[in-house]
Amino acid sequence: MRIKIQVIGLVCSLVFVPLSFAKDPDKLNQNKSSLTTSNTSKLTISNAYMPKVPPVSRTAAIYLKMKNSTDVPVVLSGASTSIAHHVMIHQTVESDGVVKMKHQSNVTIPAGGVVEFVPGGTHIMLMGLQKDAFAETFVLDLIFEDQSRQSFEVKVGLPSE
Numbered sequence: 001m002r003i004k005i006q007v008i009g010l011v012c013s014l015v016f017v018p019l020s021f022a023k024d025p026d027k028l029n030q031n032k033s034s035l036t037t038s039n040t041s042k043l044t045i046s047n048a049y050m051p052k053v054p055p056v057s058r059t060a061a062i063y064l065k066m067k068n069s070t071d072v073p074v075v076l077s078g079a080s081t082s083i084a085h086h087v088m089i090h091q092t093v094e095s096d097g098v099v100k101m102k103h104q105s106n107v108t109i110p111a112g113g114v115v116e117f118v119p120g121g122t123h124i125m126l127m128g129l130q131k132d133a134f135a136e137t138f139v140l141d142l143i144f145e146d147q148s149r150q151s152f153e154v155k156v157g158l159p160s161e
Contacts, residue, residue, distance in 0.1 A: 041150070042068065042070045043074060043109065043142075044066070044067040045064055045065070045152045046065045047063070047064055047065045047159050048062065048063070048064035048065075048152060048153070048154045049062070049063055049064070049154060049155045049159050050063075050154050050156050050157075051063075052157050053129070055131075055134060058127065058129055059126060059127050059129065060125075060126045060129060061090075061119070061123040061124065061125055062079075062117065062124040062125075062140060063117045063118055063119060063123055064116075064124075064154075065115075065117070066109050066114065066115050066117075067109075067113075068109040068110065068111060068112060068113055068114070068115075071112065072111050073108050073109065073113075074108070074144060075106050075107070075108050075109075075144060075145035076089070076107045076108075076142055076143070076145075077105065077106045077143055077144060077145045078143040079124050079140055079141060079142050080141045080143060081138060081140045081141065081154075082130070082138070083129060083138050084126035084127060084128050084130065085127060085130075086126075087124060087126055087140075088103055088125045088127070089103070089105075089107055089122065089123075089124055090102065090103060090104060090123055090124075091104050091121065091122050092120050092121055101125065104122065106145065107122060135156060136155070136156055136157075137153045137154060137155055137156060138153070138156070139151055139152070139153060139154070140152060140153075140154045
């Protein structure tokens with residue numbers, strides 16, 4: 001009986017947990033390269049990389065720099081990629097000598113401003129890595145508050161490699 005309950009719990013977590021990360025599952029099937037507003041097309045993404053992780057790793061972090069060349073703030077509300085089951089925005093915080101990652105529901109890139117995702121700070125966390133996570137590059141889609149998207153390539157390795 002105990003094994004049956006554990007199996008049911010596992011099945012439920014595999015079905016319902018991924019759905020909880022999607023604000024609107026229907027939006028996930030849209031053409032990922034399309035943008036619905038001109039604001040996000042004026043974001044410049046640079047230095048996007050994911051440090052190499054061992055092939056057995058199920059998690060990895062992405063670091064990058066975003067520059068907003070518009071005169072209005074742009075709100076990043078999520079990201080997606082084909083190489084991971086879940087993608088979240090995290091902030092590294094220290095409390096009582098313990099370092100933890102705290103989920104961020106969004107990040108605002110101020111008008112004319114720059115936001116950097118760096119080790120020990122804000123970063124994009126990939127969870128449930130797929131085997132193609134170990135290629136030289138992969139595509140990441142940033143999802144904005146207005147549901148527009150911006151796609152770009154992420155380098156696997158350190159920026160200087």
